[in-house]
Amino acid sequence: MLDHYKKYGELFQVDREHFEEFYALLKHTQLLKSDFFLKQGEKCKYLGFIKKGTIRCFYINDQGREINFGFYFENEFFTDYESILCDTVSNMNIQALEDCEILLLRKENLKSLYEKEAYWQQFGRVMSEKIYLDAKKRIDDLLCYSPENRYLNLLKKEPLLFQKIAQKHIASYLGITEQSLSRIRNRIVN
Numbered sequence: 001m002l003d004h005y006k007k008y009g010e011l012f013q014v015d016r017e018h019f020e021e022f023y024a025l026l027k028h029t030q031l032l033k034s035d036f037f038l039k040q041g042e043k044c045k046y047l048g049f050i051k052k053g054t055i056r057c058f059y060i061n062d063q064g065r066e067i068n069f070g071f072y073f074e075n076e077f078f079t080d081y082e083s084i085l086c087d088t089v090s091n092m093n094i095q096a097l098e099d100c101e102i103l104l105l106r107k108e109n110l111k112s113l114y115e116k117e118a119y120w121q122q123f124g125r126v127m128s129e130k131i132y133l134d135a136k137k138r139i140d141d142l143l144c145y146s147p148e149n150r151y152l153n154l155l156k157k158e159p160l161l162f163q164k165i166a167q168k169h170i171a172s173y174l175g176i177t178e179q180s181l182s183r184i185r186n187r188i189v190n
Contacts, residue, residue, distance in 0.1 A: 004019075004023055005019045005020075005023075008023070008049075010103070011075050012049070013050075013123065013126060013127075014074055015119075018119055021113075022105075022113070022158050025105055025109045025113075026103040026104065026105055027102070027103070027104045027105075027106070028102075028103060028104075029101075029102055029103075029104055030098055030099065030100065030101055031053070031096035031099070031100040031102060032057075032096065033079045033096055033097065033098050034095065034096065035095070035096045036041065036093060036094065036095050036096075037055065037078075037094040037095065037096070037102075038080055038090055038092065038093065038094040039084075039090075039093055040059075040060060040089075040091055040092060040093050041084060041089050042089060042090055043083055043087065043088070043089055043090065044080040044081075044083035044084050044090050044107070045078055045084075045087055045107055045177075046075060046104040046105060046107065047079045047084070047104070047105045047107070047110060048078045048079055048094075048102050048103070048104055049075075049076070049077050049078075049102060049103040049104075049105075049187070050072055050073060050074050050075065050076055050077075050078065050100060050101075050102055051074065051075075051100075051101040051102060051103060051178075052074055052099075052100060052101040053073075053074065053096060053097075053098050053099055053100025053101060053102070054071065054072070054073055054096070054097040054098050054100070054164050055071070055072045055074070055078050055094060055095065055096055055097065055100060056068055056070070056071050056072075056080065056094070056095055056097055056165075056169060057070040057071075057080075057092055057093070057094050058092070058093050058095070058172070059091060059092055059093070065172075066093075066172060067175075068169050068170075068173040069092065069138065069173070069174040070134075070138070070173075071097075071158075071161055071164075071165055071169075072160055073102065073164070077127070078094060079094075080092045080094065080146070081128070081131050084107045084110075092143055096128070097164070097165065097169075098164075103116060110124070118189070122168065141153060141154075142163075143180070147174055147175065147176045147180060147184060148184050148187070148188075150174045150175070151181070151185075151188075152175050152188070154170075154173075154174065158189060167181060167182075
């Protein structure tokens with residue numbers, strides 16, 4: 001268990017004293033490329049952590065177009081936190097972009113940890129704050145920046161994204177067409 005703590009303790013933000021309890025609740029599983037972790041209309045039952053692979057979260061708008069909301073890579077958590085918190089069906093789809101190895105924590109286990117002691121309540125608060133801040137940054141990007149500045153901000157913050165994610169998904173994430181993304185890239189290169 002010490003090897004797992006060295007590898008994941010800091011990433012999970014769980015101290016050594018509580019790590020074994022937390023790690024014992026995790027279920028190891030795999031998603032193949034294009035498999036869905038969650039489909040729109042289902043209730044989210046897990047908090048996921050990516051050991052290996054890439055995952056995207058997307059919505060389908062009222063015209064039937066996919067709108068990418070987020071991308072998650074190795075050593076990152078992912079979920080539809082709203083569905084977990086409110087016990088409602090999800091409006092979101094979560095899909096593997098490549099073969100993935102993931103660790104899953106059932107929402108019931110997460111809730112029982114919260115009820116167990118103040119340590120786990122703090123863990124939940126920190127996790128909630130991170131999810132909120134990530135969503136706020138995403139909204140701020142879409143509302144406050146031009147497409148070119150969104151592209152430049154993304155390039156600066158997430159260079160790995162441009163190596164691992166298809167251009168059509170990046171364009172959707174930026175809220176532009178693939179043609180607009182190509183024009184922006186050409187302007188920046190020239």
